[in-house]
Amino acid sequence: MVEPCRSWQEVGGAVDPSPTSELAEAAADLHGEPDVESTVQSVLEYAQAITGGDGVAVMIRQAGRPAVMSATSPEAAEADLVQIQCAEGPGLQAMCVRDAVLVDDVAADARWLSWSRPVSELGFQSVLSLGLGTHRTSLGALSVYSSRARAFPTDRAELARLYARHASVALVSARHESGLRRAIHARHIIGQAQGVLMERYGLDAERAFAMLRNSARHQGVTLTQRAEQILASRPADVS
Template sequence: QGRVGEGPCFDAARTSKGERQFRIADFTDEARRWPKYVPEARKLNLGSMMGFLLFTEDEDLGALNMYSYRPGAFTDADETAGWLLASHAAVAFSSARTHAQLQEAMGTRHTIGEAMGILMGRLRLNEDQAFAALRRYSQDHNVKLRDVAAQVCERGGLP
């Protein structure tokens, strides 16, 4: 799907509401809907598939695809199990992303605080003035605040 730029998961990702899951019972029946994808799937001897969009209320996270060499391999019970697995995967991915973002924010917060302390000591600024100096340099030079702070920590002052 990624190589040819079309397929069930691409359709599911583009759908704002409604179909967040696709089941292709038999790849020989779906050639019109996905004229590039289906021939490639047939070359791999795929007979059927189910695809589920991994999403939360706030974002689409990816897709879970299940394939079989046999046409008609997936039942309604398999679809229910797929939804359950996709739901758990979406929660896990979302939680992992949130955790990583919080870890990065904590590191960034520490670096900014350290840089502010350096500027406060070297330039005799108060806390608000030190943060304003970092922010102003960041905006004037189009550099992320965390990167400016890291440079201050490395060099002992504003770059």
């Protein structure tokens, strides 16, 4: 009997590791996206183009737990959601081992029985899941679904594995840049709110910040949220 689910190390086969123009173009475009959402969308589209899959989904760790972030079709999103609901499947394994997991025939899969039947009913017969992350951290997993069994030959699977590395770097960079933009925006909003309080109450910057901080604590909101409230309703007094 053919083993229905294999990690990439078990697939074997010699493949030319040099980047193709297809992979190089994808990598360049991924790094050119302006934010996390746009990067994820491009990750999905290029993964589908490179592998020839029928549906692709991205599962991301949020607060330590996996969640479906985006997908190219409702069926692909549902297939990933099944993994989370069943707490088993190739995407979750790929996320843990930070490598690729190949399912040649979903219907014949004997490892994840709770997962295989509903995914087969969605019309998928093979899956290639790719771990997303760095050597230090796991971001999530990219799963490519196909309506055909054994849809991912060795050369395509290896290309997808290399692509996942580029996608991981692009996602890490996008998250970092997004975090920096949020931090800059927050500092700008807080500075504006400080200015309002300084003008309104004749305070210096230090005392205005203390008033803002105490007001945020009193209302049970973040500093940025309280600053936004002050700017949105300037005539209102500070409680």
